[in-house]
Amino acid sequence: MYPTLKTVIDGRLVELPGTIAAVRAQLPDADVPTFTHEVENAPADQLTVILARWALRATGADEEDEEVFQRLRAGDHSGCVPADDEAGTGTA
Structure with missing residues (x-):
């Protein structure tokens, strides 16, 4: 089995190719x-x-990331948690 990278995209776990050759392919x-x-x-x-x-x-x-960045540039920070708010409570 080849190595993979894992991430969450649009709320679901996705496995990505984890070698240079597999990405190139x-x-x-x-x-x-x-x-x-x-x-x-x-x-x-x-x-x-x-x-x-x-x-x-x-x-x-x-594309998903770009939508988030556009929303943030427009001043919509709904659903965001400050980077220094480790507990995710929004009370940094």
């Missing part, structure tokens, strides 16, 4: 050279982040 041919260049030149401590970002491309998660 899911990409459109036009994206492969850019992906390869980025992965081969990544600082070691950033490799997992870069791999996850590319793996997420096929999921639509970036």
Whole structure:
């Protein structure tokens, strides 16, 4: 069994490819050279982040994130918890 990355997208658990080869295999041919260049030149401590970002491309998660960012830019912070509110109570 190949390694996977796990995340939650739209409220459901999603498994993403967890190897460079598996991520590369899911990409459109036009994206492969850019992906390869980025992965081969990544600082070691950033490799997992870069791999996850590319793996997420096929999921639509970036669209979900963009909707949240647009809402926040518009001033709608409903459902948000301040980063320093570890308990999630909204009373930082």
